[in-house]
Amino acid sequence: MDFELTSEQQMYQRAVHDFCAKEIKPYAGEVDQTGEMRWEAIHKMPTLGLTGLQVSEAYGGVGLDTLSSAIAIEELGWACGSTALSLAAHNGLCCGPISNWGTDAQKQKYLPKLTSGTVLGSLALTEPGAGSDLAGGVQTSAIRDGDEWVINGSKAWITNPRFAPVIVTLVRLNKEAGTRGFGMLLVEPGTAGLTIHPPEKKMGLHGSPTQMLTFDNVRVPADALLGEEGRGFHQTMQTLDGGRISIGALSIGLAQAAFEEAVRYAQQRRAFGKPISEHQAIQWMLADAAVEIEAARMLVYHAACLKDAGKDFGKMAAMGKLKASEVAEKVCHNAVQIHGSYGYSSEFPVERMYRDQRLMSIGEGTSEIQRMVIARHILREMASI
Ligand SMILES: Cc1cc2nc3c(=O)[nH]c(=O)nc-3n(C[C@H](O)[C@H](O)[C@H](O)COP(=O)(O)OP(=O)(O)OC[C@H]3O[C@@H](n4cnc5c(N)ncnc54)[C@H](O)[C@@H]3O)c2cc1C
Numbered sequence: 470m471d472f473e474l475t476s477e478q479q480m481y482q483r484a485v486h487d488f489c490a491k492e493i494k495p496y497a498g499e500v501d502q503t504g505e506m507r508w509e510a511i512h513k514m515p516t517l518g519l520t521g522l523q524v525s526e527a528y529g530g531v532g533l534d535t536l537s538s539a540i541a542i543e544e545l546g547w548a549c550g551s552t553a554l555s556l557a558a559h560n561g562l563c564c565g566p567i568s569n570w571g572t573d574a575q576k577q578k579y580l581p582k583l584t585s586g587t588v589l590g591s592l593a594l595t596e597p598g599a600g601s602d603l604a605g606g607v608q609t610s611a612i613r614d615g616d617e618w619v620i621n622g623s624k625a626w627i628t629n630p631r632f633a634p635v636i637v638t639l640v641r642l643n644k645e646a647g648t649r650g651f652g653m654l655l656v657e658p659g660t661a662g663l664t665i666h667p668p669e670k671k672m673g674l675h676g677s678p679t680q681m682l683t684f685d686n687v688r689v690p691a692d693a694l695l696g697e698e699g700r701g702f703h704q705t706m707q708t709l710d711g712g713r714i715s716i717g718a719l720s721i722g723l724a725q726a727a728f729e730e731a732v733r734y735a736q737q738r739r740a741f742g743k744p745i746s747e748h749q750a751i752q753w754m755l756a757d758a759a760v761e762i763e764a765a766r767m768l769v770y771h772a773a774c775l776k777d778a779g780k781d782f783g784k785m786a787a788m789g790k791l792k793a794s795e796v797a798e799k800v801c802h803n804a805v806q807i808h809g810s811y812g813y814s815s816e817f818p819v820e821r822m823y824r825d826q827r828l829m830s831i832g833e834g835t836s837e838i839q840r841m842v843i844a845r846h847i848l849r850e851m852a853s854i
Contacts, residue, residue: 474536481533482540488517489548494726497549500676501821504668506555506632507676512586514556519545521584522560524568528580535711536773539718543766546722550825551676553722554832555589557715558628558677563590566637566653566708570696575655579635591633593624593656593682594705600626601838603639604648604702609684611640611654618654618694620662620687630665630680633658637695638684639705651701655693662687673824710783712833713790714776717769720793720829721762727797727804727822728758734808734817745807754803762800765793784846791839794829801826 474482492510500507514520515529522538524530533541538560545553564583567575567590583590599606609622620640630636636656643650658665666681696704732755735746745751769789775782801823805812812819830836 474540478537478540481537482544485517485519485541485544486547488513488519489544493545493548493552497552498815498818498821500549500551501673501825502675502815504675504678506552506589506678510552511589515584515586517541519556520559520586520589521564521580524564524580524584528568528576529584530564530568530580534773535714535776536770539714539769539773542715543718543722543725543769546719547726548722549676550719550723550822551674553719554674554828555629555632555677557712557719558592559583559589561712561715562592562708563629563633563635563637565711566592566695566704567635567655569707570653570704572692574692575695579655582634588634589629589632591627591629591636592708593627593630593636593638595624595626597623597625597681601835603705607639607641607651609638609640610644611642611652613642613691614688616691617688618691620654620656620684620689622684624682624684626669626679627682628677628679630658630682631668631678636682638682639701642698642701646699648702649699651705652698653695653701653704654689655695656684656687656689660687660689672827673821674828709833710786711776713786713839714769714772714782716829716833717765717772717786717789717793720790720797720826721766721769723822723826723829724758724762724765724793724797724800727801727819727826728755728762730817730819730822731755731758731800731804731807734811738809751807754807758800758803761796765789765796768792784843787834787839787842787846790834791830791836791843794826794836797826797829 496507518531521530522533525532542557611618611620638654638656642652662685664683668678735751736744738745772782772785772789775785804819805823811817
């Protein structure tokens, strides 16, 4: 696999980097403290395609390849964890399924709005009693009543619902049919019976709203079904495979940002008569961080390239997400360590990055689930040797 970015990809990376450096990174602390997304920046994102990374141009997006999209999310992660998470969810978890399985009418209805930079989309899978085990645990159900679906249940830990014109919602349509009994429904906030609860109070990612939803006899039209009846679980797994590339990329961005802060600080701070960057213990932390970030980046880019080549990318996406999220944790930990007490202060961005990265080994499949996915692939591959 060749990871040399094309000149087009390099130009796109530079453009997104410059945009993030100007419009997002300087405000990341404010976003964290106020818990409010900086919409002024999001309104400008469509010019770079950031609100429709892989949506076709016919519906307002820029139809990028997976690698370019991953690079964009990496840059957003470098600038601000909250903004990056909301944009990753919007692109990969909401625009993605609608692009992949929507009818032309559904795409016409939602994608131009979703790519406009005025809203952000949402995907609701997780429930109070079901996260890793969606197949066994999802209780939210929809039953057919004439030409409508009637939804009852609740969803938890959902990113962006308060910004969304539509929430892609995983429901059980047939309890007897196991993983073949699910569907995805397009639910519009404002529909009677749907309550979007106040944002959760979280450790980090304060600007990215995470909310609970309750469905009390919520009625949506029959044509709100996204994709095939009974294929909702399969569609979810496919969506999460792609989402893992995104979260891997976001983790690399966060790690890169913390690493840069650590290098800068180590060159300024003096102890025992010289900059701390001249102490070997600090140099080793910096060297390890550089190696690990690059290794994680290669895995995530590899997964993106496999996806772009139409090859099976599930194992590599899980490997990339696992590695990148664990690297982000280690690099942010050491960046705080290098800052000493100042790293423990909210005056310094590494404190925010350390909190923000913690989600990356939990969301879109925990590290334990990534290891399970990787092991399943390995055992299947080895069985045929
Ligand atoms: C900030 C944030 C944003 C989120 N955004 C969204 C969103 O937009 N949409 C959405 O649907 N969800 C979202 N989530 C939910 C997230 O995807 C889930 O929290 C995650 O999948 C884990 O599920 P859980 O919390 O129910 O943990 P559980 O599944 O209860 O797991 C608890 C622990 O048990 C371990 N475990 C579970 N099963 C196994 C096993 N078989 N083997 C070994 N260990 C196991 C897990 O790894 C974990 O350590 C978000 C969560 C957060 C915190």
